[in-house]
Amino acid sequence: MNRQAQKQKTRQKIIDAAFTLLEGQKSLSSLSLREITREAGIAPTSFYRHFSNVDELGLTLVDEAGLTLRQLMRKARSRIQSNHSVIQTSVDTFMEYISQQSTVFRLLLRERSGNSAAFRFAVSREVSHFTQELTDFLIKDNRLSSEIASLQAEAMVKLVFSAGADALELTEVERQQLSKRVVTQLRFIVKGAEAFAARDQRSK
Amino acid sequence: MNRQAQKQKTRQKIIDAAFTLLEGQKSLSSLSLREITREAGIAPTSFYRHFSNVDELGLTLVDEAGLTLRQLMRKARSRIQSNHSVIQTSVDTFMEYISQQSTVFRLLLRERSGNSAAFRFAVSREVSHFTQELTDFLIKDNRLSSEIASLQAEAMVKLVFSAGADALELTEVERQQLSKRVVTQLRFIVKGAEAFAARDQRSK
């Protein structure tokens, strides 16, 4: 068998093992090398053929989680085309992803304020992408000034991610109730930003 | 010397040692018993005379952090009496506390989405107090319906805490810029909630 392919395969085994362990209550920095290799079914020392550190593996996982996040955005956008309530659709999509990919979101939301500066930075980068895309959308779709759009987007993302973190602890029905609250709260922000934008227009 | 007082004193030494270690990049659950006792200058086994677990110590720390939070609220309220911009004053007070008591806030903000369910629960209890007090204030001061007040308060607290988490990574000047953004974003929420309240009034 192809040597390169084989290596890639065990590398994936390591990544999968880490994700499996993360499904429990563990965080990235509490994963031990030996734990991971045990789960992956390889010798502890083999780990070093793929990553020089557990931290390096951690950054890889954050990157993969970022991919999921971008996938989420794409899905939300594609749904908005057909359906008209942008906010409702977006929140629904977000919550759906949290249910389906709970391990990935747990990873992101935990490491966002976790102990490792490197992880925090990596997550914050991903969330920035998210915010930037929303900002662009608001400028184009709602014809807001870039300043107000950016403030609005930032507030909305913070609110949604914060609610997402809460959602991880909740049952399916509680999650739906939370969704309704979040939708209303987002509408507060939209309405408020509109009012500010109108005032800005008038004063010009 | 009084035996009881002496015991209290070493108990405090343990708590102080834990806080000192937390000033680094460590989280509650990554603190080890021996680490703590080493820092406190006592024998590892002495720890058990005061706490049966490191987790039990952790909950004590969260409680102490909650005290600081309530102190913050009191301070903010007392300042609002004299000054008129409620939002500006509150955000300033919050950011000031984050600067001064950064370890405490790091603890709260980290454990809020940390690995331990017990810690998460304890923190969420403290944040709930915070939200509830703000809700009451909004009902009394802004004459909002309890439903809208609660939604508004929840959104505001989520936004402020989320910004607080960001602030921990920033320099003093960046923090002031962030404060300005947050104040505007909070005004979005207030304006938006007002609009919704007005609509509710009309429809009745």
Next chain:
DNA sequence: TAATTCGGTGAACAAGTGTACGCTCAAAAG
């Protein structure tokens, strides 16, 4: 004064950790 309580200690244990080193043996290169 004599007896008891109890906070703090040191030694010891089993279990877990990261990592260095040299080996195998099949794939890749010559």
Next chain:
DNA sequence: CTTTTGAGCGTACACTTGTTCACCGAATTA
């Protein structure tokens, strides 16, 4: 076919970890 490469393994080492146990000695009680 021979040589080189390199992924994976086993052993070993030095550490750290939580917890048990019997013990000391001063403060407290009788």
